[in-house]
Amino acid sequence: MSLFASLKVALIALRANALRSFLAMLGVIIGVASVIVMISIATGASQAIEERIQSLGTNVLIVFPGSTRSGGRRGGAGTALALSERNADAIRRGVPGVSGVAAMLNGSASVVAGAKNWTTNIQGVNQDYVSVRNWPLLAGRNFTPADEQSAAKVTILGQTLAKELFGTTDAVGERIRIKNVPFTVIGVLTEKGQSGFGRDQDDIALMPLSTARRRVVGGDETVPDNVEMIMVQFQGAEDMEYGQEDLERLLRQTRRVQPGEADDFRIIDMAEFIRTRSEMQAILSVLLGATAAISLVVGGIGIMNIMLVSVTERTREIGLRMAVGARRRDILVQFLIEAVTLCVTGGLIGLTIGAAGALALSVWGQFPVAISPSLAVIALLSAGFVGVFFGYYPARNASRLNPIDALRYE
Amino acid sequence: MSDVAPPKRTKRRVAQLDAADTAARPETATAQIVARDLCKTYVMGGSAVHALQDVNLEIAAGEYVAVTGQSGSGKSTFMNLIGALDQPTSGTLTVDGADLGKLSTNALAQYRNEKIGFVFQTFNLLPRTSALDNVALPLLYAQDTGDAKARARVSLERVGLAERAAHEPSALSGGQQQRVAIARALVNAPKILLADEPTGALDSKTTEEIIALFEDLNESGITVIIVTHELDIAARAKRQITFQDGRVVEDRS
Incomplete structure (x- = not known):
């Protein structure tokens, strides 16, 4: 089965349970959105610090009287x-x-x-x-x-x-x-x-x-x-x-x-001074990033849960597909693509919300914010990875079904 | 329900006996399906259920066979083994020269895709999917699909449902749904059509239509095997095989 055909099948299946698909995505949406906001703020803060260091002049020592x-x-x-x-x-x-x-x-x-x-x-x-x-x-x-x-x-x-x-x-x-x-x-x-x-x-x-x-x-x-x-x-x-x-x-x-x-004088490295100040900020942004990553994992578990439900619900469909010639790999890929589609769609929505949130913070909250295209790519990739990681187990379960047991499943 | 692993030593001896047996018996050149000492054993609730016991059968290409028997007689198990939906516990089942017990899961999938068309009692159509897409489903997994939509349309025409191509199963009557299922079974030009109680969920008028369709398909050269417990439907077939307690008790032509 071609990848395009698999994608079509996945989209039909997801659309058939639109609300459930959306709710399953919600975890990923929130995860990705928070990752985007957190990292934008963290990057923005460190860029601001870097700018301040630059504005002091680079490689500058300051001498004060004692x-x-x-x-x-x-x-x-x-x-x-x-x-x-x-x-x-x-x-x-x-x-x-x-x-x-x-x-x-x-x-x-x-x-x-x-x-x-x-x-x-x-x-x-x-x-x-x-x-x-x-x-x-x-x-x-x-x-x-x-x-x-x-x-x-x-x-x-x-x-x-x-x-x-x-x-x-x-x-x-x-x-x-x-x-x-x-x-x-x-x-x-x-x-x-x-x-x-x-x-x-x-x-x-x-x-x-x-x-x-x-x-x-x-x-x-x-x-x-x-x-x-x-x-x-x-x-x-x-x-x-x-x-x-x-x-x-x-x-x-x-x-x-x-x-x-x-x-009777003091020599100060201003950049060093500001960097020390920024360490706290760095630790904070690591903590925020970890929180965001955890929420992405939780979102992934949500996806896994819904995929397990979906596989159980569609056991007869899996049996039928096998009866008409689907190989194990076809079934595996079909459910994997469903999970990845859920996650990447969630990732896209989360990305939009996250970027909007970060912009809103920079406009109304006067936060220095930096949204980079590479961050967007990383967010989408990690969402896709969550899909593969948490979608694999349900998809594998589906692909390992015995055709006749699947067809007879009530 | 799980398969019982064949007790190896004894079975190998049986296989040897079987080989000698087969050599002694002259095989008909036209035999498409050959079952030799075919056994299938399930474990249900801790006890072994012998669904098939030492079944020896030959079915030639182009035959129209009704498999009858009471529920639990093994008739459906026999059909599931021919369709490679299930694996024999022991014995051999050869279809078109291929020993189904020795094929890999991928090869079995390809076998189901290319050689077999299934028709089920409950139709098993995908919901929220058009009749045309349902019919085209096997082509999704076929090696060489060609123009899948066109082939699906031809198949639908063959069962007389071309004008319903865009309808979803929920908008079709039972008879129409079963005809869509038959069109799906036919789409990849199978050699064998397996129908498990195909009229069990239909009224007598649509039953007649469906049976007429099977006869029609058999005329065109497809081997048709219908599992049924309705004697009047069985009587329409050219050959009746009756199962009881996992054994063939009657084989009438």
Whole structure:
């Protein structure tokens, strides 16, 4: 018997008991739908994490000044607590495998453009900042060494700020006032989105470090070229692995930390930090996936049950088919195809419901969701597998019937 | 109900005797069905039931045979063995030179498909399936089907039901259903038509129609074997074989 003919026979049999077929499928439908939703959410979450890691910049170590616990020793040692641009320069020169070093100062100020004003984050940065943060400009130009030298009153705006002040019109070349000092907008950044902690990263105005120190943040008496943090970008993941020790040694040296004394700075691998945070999420998604898999198995048992009932009910039909020439294999294939058809149809319905559910969650629940075609294929394949696995035993029972016993079955 | 495994040693001796016996007896060249010491034993509720005991029979191609006897006499068992729906416990049953006891399950399925047409008392049509599709069912399992629908239609015409091709069994009368079943039995051009109480569920008028159809088919060369307990139907056949307690007690031509 051809596969096509078997499929036709299976469809007729399933349609004859439409409600029962549907109820039998329900387990698989729910199983597949939940698999789709769970995996979509899990994938979406891990993609979001990956994006956040990317948005921090790849292969980046962040250097902060030492914690305030070491503050009591500061005067005695004669060491400045703050990091400095000199530190940044030393890193750039002295640590192998470094591709960029961004130094930053943070503050906030009210910004005015025409009749509009907006309070935003001000960040004093050096030239490397946009490349280290993997944050290209949408329009305009980056800062130059000349801007830094002359503490030029120039600024680069984040997307949110640019929209608040200028709407859709091009901000480049416009003049704004920050803390009542007139600035020229020389560039606009691309959209960055939320940070890993939910802060809008696009609500920002960048300016040269020297300008920020003079106009917004204020200087440090002991360290005239102070910066609040330094981001060190390495060329590759391996460079970063080896570079972390070099970085530590170099900083101890340039900041004159005596042997045996604790570091007066902290080096943080942000990606590592976020990955740790995401581990919980990963465990959760494994648990959800396992639950979904269990529901698929339960659905399979439902299919097996209904197939056993179907075989018993149709014993005489099986006997007749054998009497007119059906081989055992024909009977086996017929019932196997019925089970697989039930499961794959259930899988398709479940897939549709699951995809719709995942979309609904992403739209109304603000979940990051990723639905991939490969996931759909996997879901259908696993539904088909459930059909073969749980359909085999009933189908085998059917095929092993003795023709005359089957025909006489009451 | 399960088959009793043949007690091997004694049976082998019987087989040898049988071989000598067969050699001594000149076999008719036209014998299509040959039963030699055919036995069938069931176990029911712990005790052995000898449904057939040492049946020796020959049926030639083109014969019209009525197999009669009371219920439990073994007549249906005999027919089921010819149709390869069941296996003999011992002895041999040869149809067209093939020893049915030695064929594999697949070969038996092919045998049922190509050589045998079954007609049952309860019709055994598939519900919610058109008459045409019911008739075409054996072709689903045939090696070379050709145009199955066309062949099914021809077969339906032969039983006079061409205009009912699209009807489902529930929309047909008993006689019509049995004629669909006969069309199904004929669709793969069988050599032997086996009918087990084919008129048992029909009234006298449709019974007559069905029997006339069997006679007609026999005329065209098909071996027809009807199992029945109705004597007037048996009388219409050219040969009557009567079973009692698993043995042939009468064989009249």
